[in-house]
């Protein structure tokens with residue numbers, strides 16, 4: 073591994089001497105085969121993150137931009153990346169033209185997410201031509217895929233830096249390499265890293281905050297790339313999570329969302345204590361923070377203790393995202409979801425009995441390899457039976473290296489598109505019905521800000537995660553209000569203010 077020493081190298085001349093043909097790889101590209109292995113070695117938690125002395129002020133007078141694609145986990149990683157860059161002295165750029173460093177924090181979940189990034193990376197060639205000193209980096213899930221790294225090495229040589237999801241804490245070192253070497257810097261660990269605590273985070277806003285509780289996924293659903301790009305399940309220690317939430321409460325945050333690819337598996341990797349997700353929520357609910365959400369749940373690990381704790385309510389809000397993926401037991405088996413339609417419906421029944429006002433949301437994939445019309449109709453009937461408040465729906469996208477990518481698929485794309493439309497039509501009808509049932513009701517909102525389309529209107533969310541627009545004074549932003557629902561649409565609600573909560 074090549075890193076510069078502590079003496080201050082000559083940045084200007086190093087950058088000037090960079091030319092396209094000088095680029096080469098520093099490190100081994102990632103390997104999906106390696107990423108699949110699940111080691112028994114213990115996870116070490118590191119508490120001593122710091123910026124190397126020679127990189128501390130390196131960004132002074134310079135600006136950065138992080139472009140984020142994909143899920144909340146990526147959004148939160150970008151907050152860490154921004155925090156690290158700001159600790160090195162960089163300031164945020166308004167747009168890419170004034171940026172000295174641009175990082176693409178990418179998503180690999182479906183092919184169209186990747187196509188978008190490659191399109192944007194292509195546009196960056198001109199940017200780089202106009203400003204040869206610009207540092208262009210790619211990180212996030214795409215950088216964990218060997219095919220992506222090879223493609224960038226071959227066809228996107230204007231990229232200066234590629235780093236993986238386990239290498240974020242190495243950013244200052246990698247940036248040093250990228251600034252002072254003539255070569256493309258690639259550092260992607262295929263084997264998952266340890267847990268790094270105490271990295272700086274630049275949180276967006278001061279009302280809602282993400283909090284990681286675990287990293288990685290061991291489920292290996294056959295369609296999914298995440299276990300390869302995010303590594304094995306590693307839970308943060310309860311004390312570290314609790315301390316972070318306490319600190320956010322102290323800073324005045326009103327809502328936190330606990331993050332993990334499979335939050336229900338929280339704690340299963342602890343060897344010294346028996347402490348699961350239910351235990352964590354039971355401890356967190358005692359902290360004086362008004363709202364706690366979490367995402368994403370896997371139905372397989374959603375146990376009775378967790379339902380019991382959620383039923384206590386209080387700051388544990390009644391919104392549960394419970395991806396089902398398919399309503400057909402046969403398809404679920406091919407997906408390796410490890411539950412049946414009946415098991416899922418039983419779980420939903422238990423949740424509804426314990427938490428009567430719970431809003432359930434889900435993720436569904438249509439057109440999984442070989443999905444028959446009957447199997448798809450089982451998905452429709454499950455959606456009807458559960459009555460989700462909303463659903464994220466996707467056409468199956470083959471991901472290289474996953475088991476489903478080599479399954480025989482006789483379903484024409486046109487049929488998949490029609491199924492998606494039929495599913496969306498059904499869900500939209502149900503979402504509208506659910507929203508119409510709220511008309512005339514008074515709901516509690518956390519006011520998040522001005523409406524995106526009309527600055528005279530404020531927007532807030534109910535405990536169940538529904539977006540409500542209402543006319544109100546900007547001083548209410550960050551406060552709780554009671555609003556009566558006056559108009560219901562498929563995706564949004566409109567209301568009028570009744571009282572400020574606590575007044």
Ligand code: 5AD
Nearest residue numbers: 295296395435436437466467468469
């Ligand atoms: N194709 C389509 N959708 C996918 N998802 C995950 N992998 C794929 C894929 N290969 C969906 C699942 C998951 C959500 C985050 O993305 O529904 O829950």
Ligand code: SF4
Nearest residue numbers: 289291292293296298
């Ligand atoms: Fe992917 Fe399944 Fe893990 Fe979710 S639980 S991240 S769908 S492998």
